[in-house]
């Protein structure tokens with residue numbers, strides 16, 4: 001299949017758009033192949049159609065690629081008790097963990113926003129961080145253009161599971 005990647009820059013990040021071109025790996029360590037990225041975007045778009053969002057009418061889909069090459073998808077699932085709603089990204093991650101996989105390579109997020117890249121909420125950024133700071137998050141638009149960021153870029157100076165075992169003050173009985 002032919003895929004071409006057009007690279008632009010906003011000064012900090014590469015803004016890319018899949019148009020048409022050649023098959024193969026992108027330059028750079030661990031980068032997703034164009035084919036895989038296209039498949040991931042298509043999976044995120046597809047699962048978005050299952051979004052249960054009667055309150056927000058805001059559909060989101062996510063496709064998560066594990067380091068052992070499995071893809072787990074998730075959509076947002078809202079609830080009449082507002083704060084019980086779950087984001088697409090978290091659903092995809094929870095599905096992977098439930099199947100025994102905690103090693104993530106990339107997640108692609110899809111929404112219906114035409115003019116901006118869908119940006120994960122703070123809760124999902126922290127949820128991603130639980131499974132490492134150095135994996136990729138692709139923020140997309142419906143035209144398949146995307147912005148690639150790392151979890152660390154989305155959540156700098158983050159708190160993670162390793163911090164719980166760092167040197168602490170000694171306390172007794174909670175004081």
Ligand SMILES: O=c1ccn([C@H]2C[C@H](O)[C@@H](CO)O2)c(=O)[nH]1
Nearest residue numbers: 056058060076087088119120121
């Ligand atoms: O990255 C995002 C942003 C929003 N939502 C969901 C949460 C809620 O159901 C709806 C509106 O915020 O969109 C996601 O699933 N992922």
Ligand SMILES: [Zn+2]
Nearest residue numbers: 087120121124
């Ligand atoms: Zn979220």
